[in-house]
Amino acid sequence: MTDIIAGGKRRVPLLRRFVGLAEAMATPHGVDRYTELIAPTVTVNDLRAQVTAVRREGDRSVTLSLRPTRQWRGFRAGQFVRVGVVVDGVRHTRCFSPCGSEHGADGRLELTVKAHPSGLVSQELLERARPGLMVDLAQAAGEFHLPMPRPRDIVLISAGSGITPVLAMLRTLVDERHDGRVAFLHYVRRPEELVHAQELRRLAAARGVAVIVGCTAADGAGDVDGHFSAGHLALAAPWVRGAQAYLCGPARMMAAVREVYDGMGLGARLHTEAFDAAPAAVPSDDEVHGTVTFSASGIDAANTGDVLLEQAEAAGLSPEHGCRMGICFSCTAVRRSGCTRNALTGEADAEPDQPIQLCINRPVGDVDIVV
Amino acid sequence: MFALSGPLGRTITRRDAALHAGAPRPGTADPVVLTRDDIEAIGRELDALRAETVAKLGAEDREYIYNVIKAQRGLEVAGRAAMYVPFLPPVWLAGVGALSLSKILDNMEIGHNVMHGQYDWMRERGLSSREFEWDTVCPADQWRHSHNYMHHTFTNIVGKDRDIGYGILRMDPDQKWNPYYLGNPVWATLLMVLFEWGVMLHDLEIENVVQGKRGWVDVKPLAVGWWRKAGRQVLKDYVVFPALSGPFFVTTLVGNGAANLVRNLWAYSIIFCGHFPTGVASFSEEETADESKGEWYVRQMLGSANISGSPLFHILSGNLSHQIEHHLFPDLPAHRYPELAPRVEDICRRYGLPYNTGGFFRQVGSVWGKIFRFALPNTLVGRPKVPEVVIERSARAA
Numbered sequence: 001m002t003d004i005i006a007g008g009k010r011r012v013p014l015l016r017r018f019v020g021l022a023e024a025m026a027t028p029h030g031v032d033r034y035t036e037l038i039a040p041t042v043t044v045n046d047l048r049a050q051v052t053a054v055r056r057e058g059d060r061s062v063t064l065s066l067r068p069t070r071q072w073r074g075f076r077a078g079q080f081v082r083v084g085v086v087v088d089g090v091r092h093t094r095c096f097s098p099c100g101s102e103h104g105a106d107g108r109l110e111l112t113v114k115a116h117p118s119g120l121v122s123q124e125l126l127e128r129a130r131p132g133l134m135v136d137l138a139q140a141a142g143e144f145h146l147p148m149p150r151p152r153d154i155v156l157i158s159a160g161s162g163i164t165p166v167l168a169m170l171r172t173l174v175d176e177r178h179d180g181r182v183a184f185l186h187y188v189r190r191p192e193e194l195v196h197a198q199e200l201r202r203l204a205a206a207r208g209v210a211v212i213v214g215c216t217a218a219d220g221a222g223d224v225d226g227h228f229s230a231g232h233l234a235l236a237a238p239w240v241r242g243a244q245a246y247l248c249g250p251a252r253m254m255a256a257v258r259e260v261y262d263g264m265g266l267g268a269r270l271h272t273e274a275f276d277a278a279p280a281a282v283p284s285d286d287e288v289h290g291t292v293t294f295s296a297s298g299i300d301a302a303n304t305g306d307v308l309l310e311q312a313e314a315a316g317l318s319p320e321h322g323c324r325m326g327i328c329f330s331c332t333a334v335r336r337s338g339c340t341r342n343a344l345t346g347e348a349d350a351e352p353d354q355p356i357q358l359c360i361n362r363p364v365g366d367v368d369i370v371v
Numbered sequence: 372m373f374a375l376s377g378p379l380g381r382t383i384t385r386r387d388a389a390l391h392a393g394a395p396r397p398g399t400a401d402p403v404v405l406t407r408d409d410i411e412a413i414g415r416e417l418d419a420l421r422a423e424t425v426a427k428l429g430a431e432d433r434e435y436i437y438n439v440i441k442a443q444r445g446l447e448v449a450g451r452a453a454m455y456v457p458f459l460p461p462v463w464l465a466g467v468g469a470l471s472l473s474k475i476l477d478n479m480e481i482g483h484n485v486m487h488g489q490y491d492w493m494r495e496r497g498l499s500s501r502e503f504e505w506d507t508v509c510p511a512d513q514w515r516h517s518h519n520y521m522h523h524t525f526t527n528i529v530g531k532d533r534d535i536g537y538g539i540l541r542m543d544p545d546q547k548w549n550p551y552y553l554g555n556p557v558w559a560t561l562l563m564v565l566f567e568w569g570v571m572l573h574d575l576e577i578e579n580v581v582q583g584k585r586g587w588v589d590v591k592p593l594a595v596g597w598w599r600k601a602g603r604q605v606l607k608d609y610v611v612f613p614a615l616s617g618p619f620f621v622t623t624l625v626g627n628g629a630a631n632l633v634r635n636l637w638a639y640s641i642i643f644c645g646h647f648p649t650g651v652a653s654f655s656e657e658e659t660a661d662e663s664k665g666e667w668y669v670r671q672m673l674g675s676a677n678i679s680g681s682p683l684f685h686i687l688s689g690n691l692s693h694q695i696e697h698h699l700f701p702d703l704p705a706h707r708y709p710e711l712a713p714r715v716e717d718i719c720r721r722y723g724l725p726y727n728t729g730g731f732f733r734q735v736g737s738v739w740g741k742i743f744r745f746a747l748p749n750t751l752v753g754r755p756k757v758p759e760v761v762i763e764r765s766a767r768a769a
């Protein structure tokens with residue numbers, strides 16, 4: 001009745017009303033700040049995920065199954081997600097490409113993480129992840145994914161940890177009973193480094209799918225020997241000229257593939273995703289170099305070695321600030337990328353998208369600051 | 372006498388730095404003299420202390436703050452639930468107590484400290500200084516400006532630190548007297564009872580509005596913030612929860628109001644003990660121009676006072692009972708202050724500086740003594756008689 005009187009105003013769904021009341025009761029903290037203490041999987045706004053299964057493969061890799069909270073909007077095969085994991089009290093965020101099919105059961109996510117000796121997050125997950133662990137999660141992002149409609153013939157090329165986005169593509173295509181041809185060409189150094197070996201064998205049995213694994217440091221152990229070559233490509237996909245190709249791996253290997261494709265005049269058919277084998281290294285020299293990018297203002301300036309607040313002001317900007325000595329946090333801005341060194345503690349940090357205090361941080365090399 | 376001598380023979384004299392009675396001082400009548408080298412050495416020691424603590428931060432601190440948060444949420448839920456049984460007065464009263472404690476923890480050990488950036492290193496979205504909101508009517512962003520920046524940078528500089536008397540009280544002999552200040556004790560009592568509203572209005576700079584130095588243009592953005600923040604708080608405590616308790620509307624409303632009042636009295640008392648007890652020094656703008664980090668540290672130590680007490684007392688005061696350590700290291704997690712305190716006190720002792728500390732009642736008494744004393748002009752009550760600290764200023768300041 002009231003709806004009609006109010007001129008057909010849409011009725012607020014019951015759940016929304018309930019949430020609104022709960023938020024009014026929980027103000028100023030928000031409902032999630034209460035539920036996280038007793039039932040972290042129940043959230044109103046926050047997206048996070050619970051680890052439901054952990055499978056360790058070899059001595060360096062771990063595959064996690066995650067169940068995201070209801071805010072999860074799914075992903076497209078090839079995209080990445082940001083996952084936040086607590087290590088010694090600090091939440092660190094890293095990007096991982098889910099390696100499961102887009103059509104995985106009830107929106108589950110599967111991540112395969114390879115531990116780098118210096119990788120804080122990957123080591124933590126390898127050594128301590130167990131079912132029940134909660135991690136922070138952000139919606140999937142990235143342009144590297146299979147287009148809609150799917151290309152008919154598809155070549156997937158990867159090496160090392162670069163397998164995850166293309167494996168997601170392969171599994172998605174198999175789930176969709178894709179009727180074109182699919183070649184999956186993957187490289188590892190030694191056979192024991194291969195993850196998802198059983199799964200690959202199973203997928204290889206699907207109609208129209210060719211799976212070839214190359215071992216670069218162990219002759220005779222794989223389907224092909226040595227590093228990527230035009231010969232391997234021809235073997236995996238004799239029909240390569242009419243196919244779209246998706247490539248992910250370390251920089252050297254990607255360059256080799258790019259060269260072969262350009263040589264064949266097929267450069268436009270090659271889609272790539274760069275992937276860093278190791279977390280961004282902190283430069284050890286203290287030489288002043290690089291460019292400071294104030295990305296919110298579109299200004300670039302040569303790094304002078306001063307603290308960022310002074311460099312911003314020298315570039316004609318006036319970021320918010322107060323004490324200029326590191327105590328008030330008014331000057332906090334997001335460092336999108338690059339490495340900075342804290343002038344008070346001497347500590348360097350290169351985690352992307354982290355808030356830092358401009359008045360006590362100096363850039364080390366190229367830095368992008370949202371100012 | 373508090374004298375700061377400049378390298379060119381300039382001497383600035385201050386008259387309110389009574390050494391705390393218990394402070395061990397070599398000799399009795401001689402002034403404490405800090406040379407430039409002393410000050411820089413103190414700065415280095417404190418920097419090292421900070422670095423040592425920063426290096427320790429980790430899982431332990433995370434666990435601590437989440438335990439406090441859990442306790443606060445638990446008390447809050449219990450307090451709100453007890454409002455449903457007003458016909459059992461002891462339970463209802465316990466509910467008021469639980470809700471008061473919840474608000475005290477929320478504002479002091481959690482809110483104040485999180486908003487200082489003490490837990491920013493955890494990179495946790497719920498504990499970021501830029502995003503955190505606390506359970507009081509004062510919007511967090513306004514508080515961060517007036518407190519984290521203005522008060523912590525310009526601590527106890529008369530004319531710059533509006534926390535000296537909050538613009539409405541006379542707490543220092545160098546504030547010019549006028550008949551309005553005869554009401555000092557009345558204004559202080561009102562501020563105590565309505566503390567959260569006083570804190571909210573802090574950024575308004577009421578004295579400047581009265582003098583016509585600030586107009587509607589300056590005030591409007593603040594007022595928008597108050598409306599938004601205080602509106603929600605009032606709605607929660609005085610409409611939503613009372614309404615949800617149905618027939619017990621009035622008792623719940625009274626209970627929530629009582630919890631806010633208890634928090635106000637407590638927060639006011641703790642906070643006034645931070646800078647107003649006798650013996651705390653204040654400074655002038657000239658003598659603090661172009662300070663070095665060491666000089667800044669020394670001013671923080673001379674300008675703050677601690678309250679001694681049990682571990683629980685420290686938690687309930689948000690560790691502002693360690694005001695000296697807080698002012699030296701405002702961005703270190705406050706629960707680390709107790710372990711820093713003996714080290715800071717040791718530095719003070721070695722350099723003959725006062726380390727102002729005392730029990731709660733002594734410090735509160737001393738604060739109220741000042742409130743009454745400075746209601747009257749200096750000509751009537753005189754200036755407090757205090758010993759001398761001589762600080763040799765760095766050459767830059769000349």
Ligand code: FES
Pocket residue numbers: 321322323324325326327328329330331332357358359360
């Ligand atoms: S300006 Fe105060 S922390 Fe940077």
